[in-house]
Amino acid sequence: MKTMTKGISQSTQDYLKNIYELTEQGASASTNDLATRLGIAPASVTGMVQKLASATPPLVDYRKHQGATLTKEGQRAALEIIRHHRLLETWLVQTLGFSWDEVHEEACRLEHVISEDFETRMAAALGHPTRDPHGELIPGADLQMPDDDSTPLSSLRPPQDATIIRVNAIDPALLRHLDELGLIPGADLSISAHSPFDGNISIKVDDREFVVGPAISNNIFVEIGG
Amino acid sequence: MKTMTKGISQSTQDYLKNIYELTEQGASASTNDLATRLGIAPASVTGMVQKLASATPPLVDYRKHQGATLTKEGQRAALEIIRHHRLLETWLVQTLGFSWDEVHEEACRLEHVISEDFETRMAAALGHPTRDPHGELIPGADLQMPDDDSTPLSSLRPPQDATIIRVNAIDPALLRHLDELGLIPGADLSISAHSPFDGNISIKVDDREFVVGPAISNNIFVEIGG
DNA sequence: AATAATATTTAGGTATGCCTAAATATTCTA
């Protein structure tokens, strides 16, 4: 049993998903960054990326020392997996009571083995959600990724108000910390201070006030205006 | 953290599960029967069974030309997967509206990748069921397989009455056929005739009467007395 | 612009789990 979706191996799916995420901001995905994210030696990544580039059809564009980007085919496959992942996270939270720090790892294993029928039923049961428990956008059944018009929390200045839309994190410890602070999607907040050199900002949420550094605020995305 | 239960690969899990099922009636699992069930060449099965026998700890007992049986360790691993499989089937039917002919294949893929936490939550959400949608017994969290005291439908004679407990089938077409006939767990039936040479029996279910041959009746298990 | 630091690729291996063909053992049949 090969555990593959359309002849694309689980391993390949992980490469494509990570290349998608690394190239979302424009640049191409470097060997090293991929190696770090995948927990694989850089040399192995080179080999794999070369293979993906010479597959038929090619799944990535690749030139030596230039990193990889997805072809149309590769992007389709990546979005397919990302849709699975995010629907699964949503579903695990809603139907089995997982918390948002527990679902990532589980979804990472399940995303490769569910059928299209499973995906369809899950989406319908959830009411065709557009965001997962972290606020990440879920590609549609047509594999179009919706636009994200959110702003990094780190770019806000007092006395702006905002609502949290999305939290870009997978580390369970960080997610639990954010949960304790009330920094979760849907939370309304206001900025009460900003320190210029360290980038810290003071935030008021749920009548509590505290300071967060850029390591946190760069990964929280908001809609401005409370 | 890999996709494995105690470092046991997906492939190994499938071998153990199938050896369990083949040895349930007492005999050891032959290379050929395993090959057929796994869809793998007999030569490959030999190699794999040899490896499982010399693993530490050994997962199967094996002597040349004598087939394989499970060690305690192997049985534990098999029951773990079977529990996953049957809970998943139950869950897919109850929460996503899959029909009983669609769940086997899906469960076969999911059974290897869900966490113990997932298993625990699923069992609780379902109310700790003891049988899956086909009536197959679900091993407990302690990995004990409950006793099955059901009788093959083929052994009944007119004018006995019985209730269907369990249907031992995975072929979707057969399962749909049985569903149409009303031969599903919980159905009350009575035997109206038996033909001695072909083993056919006439059954009345839901005010409908029809004849089934041994290919079907050998795989339906009942509790005698309507 | 040369050198140092970093990133990437190449080369040579390994483990898993499968395959086919050929050899051998077991079981059936006459």
Add this chain to the structure above:
DNA sequence: TAGAATATTTAGGCATACCTAAATATTATT
């Protein structure tokens, strides 16, 4: 009970996806 049929094992390969060490290319520093 010998030969035929069937079942099983051995031998030799292959694909996937990883690894480490060494070579090379790129980028940053002086």
